[in-house]
Amino acid sequence: MKGDKERSLHEEAWAQVYPLTDRQFSALGLQVLEALALQAGDSVLDVGCGTGQSLLQLAERVGPTGLVIGVDVSGAFLDIAKKRTRSFQHINLIEADAQTVALPPGSFDAVFSRLGIMAFEDPAAAFANFQKMLKPSGKLGFCCWRSLQDNELDLLPLEASGMLSRADQTPFSFSDAAYIRQILKGAGFQDIAIIPHDEPVSCGGVEETIAVLLKVGALGKIVREDPNLGPQVEPLLRQVLIERCDGEIVRLNASVFVVTASI
Template sequence: MMDFTAVPAAPDHVEYLDAAAATAAGRGYKRRFLEALDVRPGQVVLDVGCGPGTDLVRLSGAVGEAGSVVGVDRDPAMVEHARRRASGHRNVEVRRGDVHALPCADACADRVRTDRVLQHVEDPARAVAELRRVLRPGGLAGMAELDWDTLAVDDSDVETSRAVSRFMAGRVRNAVVGRQLPRLAAAAGLAVFDVDASVVVFRDFGTADQVLGLRRNVIRAVQAGVLGQRAAEDWAHRTVSGPFLATLTLFTVVAGV
């Protein structure tokens, strides 16, 4: 049974990002994302919102010794983690900076990427314009974002599942930025070359809870008066005991100049 009197503590941010990247869904989309961005030896790649450096080592290997990777993050703790993680790779540099005003010169990069960053920023349009600013002619920008309005959790009580999904989407700053990426890219002066929409599928409650925070969000929804406690308890019991299915759409866009 869930304790609806207290919200479970959110996981450590570094542990959460690493755990999400290590899931089958995380590994799969990150591989496809890197392939779509077509990173090549000798290139300069910016990883904007690099977090604890989850992808820096992989990017380092893709550009080789003749290339370079620059990770940028606004959180000093993340910058420190990323620097430690990439410390053995001489072609990697990590800078502290904001996606709305990148600490990088105009037209300095062959490739620039953001991975589930724009859903959190104050002004996604301004952030995408910054990605355009730092791209060299012929360069590519890759953006991957979830569309939280597409979250669906199967249960016999469809209305409670819908209420949970709406509540969770409402807690994300830019919940539908995934579907907006092509429009934002075009408005920034980028040519959109590829748009991919893939469905992330969760077949067990534990993984979904780890990545999506289902337990704490259901408790928050009850405390906010969005869900009745009895309905939430019954819903939680069925979803935890299984069988379980939840889906969420991930949009990946590749654009360039």
């Protein structure tokens, strides 16, 4: 029951701020799209497609002759994605766990994910599943967080609020490049490239950034689980963000690996 409640709170929080997180994370996904070099007519699986921004970006690249299938475990996220993509006949959505979803072997030219692969219970099984879905010439591309210490986007609010010791490390489970390579090689991938990428990201000014950081990300998870902390940490967060504000924009560094591989 506790897990169901946490998941519900997580989904509700992301649904409330997804236009802001889209703004924040779009550039990270675009790095992966550039690396994949998709062509018109390609078929692509979007793992952890969330509320749908990446689906739209993929659909633009593969065009109406292509196919984009988004899979996500959250029905709430897919409800939003469905509304955003309903005018695109070549986008289909599946509510399922991408780790175990059963799709025909050799179906896709590419498997893509923007920050959607770090919480699998069995990463080896998940990537073996993706490998089976790819065509012989297919490619895998995703981005994942590097370490918490590398990611100002989460580290700064945690330090400002005194909550660093309570941070959940799950989102940073792919922060070791050697571990990524081991998982992908074990799943049958080759030509593995793991490129560090740093991007100053923004969802807007101080108010928008506070709204996001108190709902999602490392600090947001802590506040969701203990709402009484919100009034306590908000002024501390506001102070440090005001100091970091450049004009009307707050930019915080996001550190990821951009990973590609083939079969």
